[in-house]
Amino acid sequence: MNLLHVALLLLLAILMGLVLAGRATAAANLARRSVLIIVSCLILSPFVWLVFATFKDPSVLNEYVFLPPFAEWSAETINLSNLRTLLAPQETVHGTYSFFLYIFNSVFLATAQTLLQVTFCSMAGFAFAVYSFRGRQALFLLVLGSMMIPPILLLAPVYRMVVNFGWMDTYFALLVPGAVGAYGIFLYRQAMMRVPKELFDAARIDGASELRIWYEIALPLVRPITGAFCLVVFLNAWNSFIAPNVFLQSTYKMPLPVILQHFVGQYENQYGVFLAGTFLAILPPACLFFYLQREFILGLTSGGVKE
Amino acid sequence: MYFPPGKVILTLVVMVAVAAGYIGVQRAQFAATPPPDLHFLVFSRAHYERYRAVLPEFEAEEGVRVHMTLLNWNSLRNRLQAIRIAGLPMPDLVEFERSQFGALVRGPLDLVPFEPLNERLEATGLIDQFAPGRLELWTRAGRHFGVPKDVHPVMLAYRRDILAELGIDPAELTTWERFVAVAREKIVADLTGNGIIDRYAIDMSLTGNPELTQILIAQRGIDLFDARGRPLMHNADLADLIVWYHEQTTGANRISFPAGWGQNLAQALTSDLVVFIMVPDWRTRQIEMDMPGMAGKFGLMALPAWEEGGGRTSTFGGTGMFISRQSENPEMAWRLAEFLALDETLLESSFRRTNIIPPFAGAWDLPVFDQVNAFWQEPLGRRFIEVAGDVPVIHPSPFYGLALDRIANVLARLRRHARHLDAEARFDFVMEELGVIQSDIEQLIERDRFLSEEERL
Secondary structure (H helix, E strand, O other): OOHHHHHHHHHHHHHHHHHHHOOOOHHHHHHHHHHHHHHHHHHHHHHHHHHHHHHEOHHHOOOOOOOOOHHHOOOOOEOOHHHHHHHOOEEEOOEEEOHHHHHHHHHHHHHHHHHHHHHHHHHHHHHHHHOOOOOHHHHHHHHHHHHHOOHHHHHHHHHHHHHHHOOOOOOHHHHOOOOOOHHHHHHHHHHHHOOOHHHHHHHHHOOOOHHHHHHHHHHHHOHHHHHHHHHHHHHHHHOOOHHHHHHOOOHHHOOHHHHHHOOEOOOOEOHHHHHHHHHHHHHHHHHHHHHOHHHHHHHHHOOOOOO | OOOOOOHHHHHHHHHHHHHHHHHHHHHHHHOOOOOOOEEEEEOOHHHHHHHHHHHHHHHHHHOOOEEEEEOOHHHHHHHHHHHHHHOOOOOOEEEEEHHHHHHHOOOOHHHOOEOOOHHHHHHHOHHHOEOOOOOHHHEEOOEEOEEEOOOOEEEEEEEHHHHHHHOOOHHHOOEHHHHHHHHHHHHOEOOOOOOOOOEEEEEOOOOOOHHHHHHHHHHOOOOOEOOOOOEOOOOHHHHHHHHHHHHHHOOOOOOEEOOOOHHHHHHHHHOOOEEEEEEEHHHHHHHHHHOHHHOOOEEEEEOOEOOOOOOOOOEOOOEEEEEEOOOOOHHHHHHHHHHHHHOHHHHHHHHHHHOOOOOEHHHHHOHHHHOOEOOOOEOHHHHHHHHHOOOOOOOOOOOHHHHHHHHHHHHHHHHHHHHHOOHHHHHHHHHHHHHHHHHHHHHHHHHOOOOOHHHOO
């Protein structure tokens, strides 16, 4: 431990002490903000590292943890070489593809998966919340119980089903088994149980069909939950790795996480290209989140207040 | 516009429509592709790209169409295991890494999903051409299931400039005993006088990274399993090695630093923190790619022996090619495997791209192996070929990975108890622990109801 370490630890201890003392003084406020800034820097540092690595030339990628010293900045040390390699048309046994195809594959799979899950989970949640039928509790417990089975255990049986249905190397193999999940059903059931039943009865009296009640009454009333649920499902589908690897065979059908893994392997690693791809892979969900953040946050905070 | 489910869903609907449109247009060009005659799975991008370059030649010669799929090696393992468990047909030809072999050929011998290649290897005379020990890597109960693709001999890479500065002649480091003595005397140093060691001799994992410890285990001539798959872990040599490893990685006298992989390793090597690193042929290529600025600063030497005149190399990793038992065209799959394994153009381009030498002694005379590598400033291929004939034999087992993990646990437990134990007691402690591992793995093997008679304990 050198002098710098000691000084930083001392500073951190003083700031923490002031915060813990909880005095509403200017010093305490300053301390709080300083601690938050330091913690934010720590949390953001991997992302900053990723961004810097994207723009570092492969020849200096490992030489400097972040960026080269300012004096060494030049087109030879900081450039777009990683992005150029990544975005260059890639030759495969099937033909030549643009990297954007993989991005769109991921966008398609993640959005389709999200839409399917929202549709079927909300329908099932609606049924469990609104209808009384024999065996409802038992069926619901069965659905919840399915959450206890580790997904990897289902790989072999699902694989067999996919082969038997002739879905290998098609998106059906990814979308159909993932079209509904116990977590979503539980979430929508809980949300829809809070909707007054009188609203549904009124709609029925007005002649609405059950499907229309679900679509025009129930779904709009649970929008905050839909926002939060979409975020969770979209990110899961976006990062999905094992299933596409197992069920897809043609390179041009693969989503981003699978393709990116090809740049790091047993015999050679193109870390710069891999990190540039990771940087690009973060952008679509990040943009989506910022665009829809009000809806997402509404969903995450709904239920936070006791009624 | 009124859309009852809300803005989020509307946005997703627009996104899915746009993505589907783009994908549809892009894929139109592949719609008329005819079904392939052979399906081939590979896990290495380097292999994929080289094979892709020569496959048209094979396809034209044989009049077939080969569909090659590249998968990350973890994914390949998942897929092969799913295929195996679900009892579905394997692709005609598969390439995978040696750590996956044991698990994929478990069970009754006649249900192993790959074709034994003994007859084919004998008929073509290939069986006598492999470097020693390479076929054993892919053999269960006398059946050779795989065509070896490599030898992966291990050498020590060192910082040429630092050794020159310290006046150390690598040729004198003939044994590990000598290596450790020189490391303690001349290499390990607190250069700034602040009480922190600034330079260590060698990269060794603190936690007994199984990949690195197995290099030393194999070099010492210790096989964790015999040819029948029986465990051999309750072994005094292994106990001695673990105690030695502990001494070099722990305490004030340690000579090693756990440099890890990737950027960490590059930082440790470029900042002079670590001087030596164990490298199989393929890892030399990683060093070239990760540290291009260090060209000319590294040298290569054989591993120090455990005793004067002892083995000076080991092995790390390995890839084999396997023909599915259910392949509808096993002859063509074999011809493809032969072509990919023996084609000289491919062997040369493979070496240029990966620094990996082939397992066929007959191919070691190719001129490409004598060319001086610009980064290492020596004929890299020839240096590895010089030791390739001494690569130790390793017998595979489904429990090989488990055994290495358990050995790492022994190392961790030794670290916890070492301060209360003298040298002799440490050895006894490790022997006792190895006895437990041996017994546990024997029990696991006994539970396997599908072992053939010759494999029973």
